[in-house]
Amino acid sequence: MSEKTSDIDxxxxxxxxxxxxxxxxxxxxxxxxxxxxxxxxxxxxxxxTNVEPTAHAVPLTNVLRKDEVQPSIAxxxxxxxxxxxxxxxxxxxxxxxxx
Amino acid sequence: xQYEAIIGLETHVQVKTASKMFCGCATDFGAPPNTQVCxxxxxxxxxxxxxxxxxVRKTILAGLMLGCDIARLCKWDRKNYFYxxxxxxxxxxxxxxxxxxxxxxxxxxxxxxxxxxxxTRIHLEExxxxxxxxxxxxxxxxxxxxxxxxxxxxxxEIKSPDEAFAYLTALKEILVSGGVSDCDMEKGQLRCxxxxxxxxxxxxxxxxxxxxxxxxxxxxxxxxxxxxxxxQIVALEKGEKISQETRRWDDAPGVTSVMRTKEYAHDxxxxxxxxxxxxxVSDAMLAQIRELLPELPEAKRxxxxxxxxxxxxxxxxxxxxxxxxxxxxxxVRWSKNPKSISNWVTTELLGKLAEAKLTIAxxxxxxxxxxELVTLIDGGQISGKIGKDVFAEMFTTGKSPSAIVKDxxxxxxxxxxxxxxxxxxxxxxxxxxxxxxxxxxxxxxNFLKGQVMKLSKGKVNPQMAxxxxxxxLRGS
Numbered sequence: 001m002s003e004k005t006s007d008i009d010x011x012x013x014x015x016x017x018x019x020x021x022x023x024x025x026x027x028x029x030x031x032x033x034x035x036x037x038x039x040x041x042x043x044x045x046x047x048x049t050n051v052e053p054t055a056h057a058v059p060l061t062n063v064l065r066k067d068e069v070q071p072s073i074a075x076x077x078x079x080x081x082x083x084x085x086x087x088x089x090x091x092x093x094x095x096x097x098x099x
Numbered sequence: 100x101q102y103e104a105i106i107g108l109e110t111h112v113q114v115k116t117a118s119k120m121f122c123g124c125a126t127d128f129g130a131p132p133n134t135q136v137c138x139x140x141x142x143x144x145x146x147x148x149x150x151x152x153x154x155v156r157k158t159i160l161a162g163l164m165l166g167c168d169i170a171r172l173c174k175w176d177r178k179n180y181f182y183x184x185x186x187x188x189x190x191x192x193x194x195x196x197x198x199x200x201x202x203x204x205x206x207x208x209x210x211x212x213x214x215x216x217x218x219t220r221i222h223l224e225e226x227x228x229x230x231x232x233x234x235x236x237x238x239x240x241x242x243x244x245x246x247x248x249x250x251x252x253x254x255x256e257i258k259s260p261d262e263a264f265a266y267l268t269a270l271k272e273i274l275v276s277g278g279v280s281d282c283d284m285e286k287g288q289l290r291c292x293x294x295x296x297x298x299x300x301x302x303x304x305x306x307x308x309x310x311x312x313x314x315x316x317x318x319x320x321x322x323x324x325x326x327x328x329x330x331q332i333v334a335l336e337k338g339e340k341i342s343q344e345t346r347r348w349d350d351a352p353g354v355t356s357v358m359r360t361k362e363y364a365h366d367x368x369x370x371x372x373x374x375x376x377x378x379x380v381s382d383a384m385l386a387q388i389r390e391l392l393p394e395l396p397e398a399k400r401x402x403x404x405x406x407x408x409x410x411x412x413x414x415x416x417x418x419x420x421x422x423x424x425x426x427x428x429x430x431v432r433w434s435k436n437p438k439s440i441s442n443w444v445t446t447e448l449l450g451k452l453a454e455a456k457l458t459i460a461x462x463x464x465x466x467x468x469x470x471e472l473v474t475l476i477d478g479g480q481i482s483g484k485i486g487k488d489v490f491a492e493m494f495t496t497g498k499s500p501s502a503i504v505k506d507x508x509x510x511x512x513x514x515x516x517x518x519x520x521x522x523x524x525x526x527x528x529x530x531x532x533x534x535x536x537x538x539x540x541x542x543x544x545n546f547l548k549g550q551v552m553k554l555s556k557g558k559v560n561p562q563m564a565x566x567x568x569x570x571x572l573r574g575s
Contacts (some may be wrong), residue, residue, distance in 0.1 A: 017366070038149075055371030055372070055373060056376060060376045061172075061377050061378060061379045062376070062379055063149065063150065063375070063376045064150050064151070064152040064155065064378070065123075065149045065150065066149060066152060066153075067117050067118050067153035068117065068123060068154060069117050069123055069125045070122070070123025070137075070138050072124045072135050072136055073138070075134060078136055079133070084236070088134070089132050089231070089238030089240055090133070090183075090238065090240075091238055092183045092238075094233075094235055094236055094237050094350065095182075095183055095230055095232065095237040
């Protein structure tokens, strides 16, 4: 569990987040992200051999609801934040698959 | 060189629930756009998902029907990507701890060999919004966003377009029979992506995997594969290198075309969904769901053949629709003639229903009434021919067959004296046929018998009429 913090591919990370970074920003965030990972790596000092991995701090399971229909919200409210709308649809710039 | 295809299918199936996966919005198909939405399924920041118990139970039921191992502990993850069909920029799915693993779908090959196509896993996720495209813009409808969606992933064990067709048909039949989904393809309730590669026979390594998307029907999957497999083989034979890519099936021209290459493959960065707690499947919950396990179509087919003495064809027709099979079994309970009931159901009843565009659930004839009709015919109270008229009347009026027979005086005449009167009349009116018969033309009796039926308006017992006619012709 003692992987060395590898170099961060900042342009890939920026692409995944759909962020355009200037060269200065790229250098700045690269350094900051490295520091963050270094801080997280401190956890590797702990012995967790007998600890089950979990995504939650609270030991709670099966938070379920009955299959019952609840009222939806009014159309006018649904569309209140729509940049554009037509025939009840949210209108967005034409969606084109990359490839 | 000989090549072989290796196919794996990822089938998305909408789970039948009244409300969505993580919110209480309705799931009705065909509602006006964006009328079954709320902050949760619109992906508003700060909204929190709460899981629909029924979607979990039905996915477990599907897993049990398909022989999967049901996970005792499973969790949900975020699958991250940017696309207008999912404004919160992640889809809630299951990554490394799905609800079901293993299992399989049994299919029958053309040479009637049976093989099992193994399943890798079934996981439960949320559906995304539906996009429609216009000239310069696209429209987004979130009614579908958040519907519970099961993804059934097969092992790469399918070898031909026909096997893929058989696999999907069998999978659909099983899921429908269990009430897990209606699998209505026109409503997009069953959608499929194919992974297909080819390799020279004998080669161990797989060829480059091509994913095909956008197939909307089971026969579309078969056609897409029938196009794609030879395309890859031809490319290999020309010495071209096939590299991993995603292709789109276009149904009208019947071709696949590149959608995105490997360098644009998505990097989903799955991580555990912090807003949802894991689900533990207890023994009690499993036992409860096991009680809902319906008989699988194939097992039911076998049972119908054994229990009711039906031919394979009849049994096959009856079990394709669980509601039809249930109707049949209810009718049989009131009858001593399962084969005759099957004849009526598979021919007359299905014909009338199709004609009237009704489902079996809307059938105007109750199962015991159909049984009563068969009993009337078997008991000789009415002839088979009159039976068809009575059936038509039952279908339009919903009345019981005995009431119709009584009201219209359709009862079969089995009284010897009455039949003799009709026979005498037929003989008197047709001296030429009588002469022919006596001269040795056996067929002439059929004409005379027809005349007896006609004079009685089809009401005399045909067997008795034949016997009396023969006796009179020989005797006199």
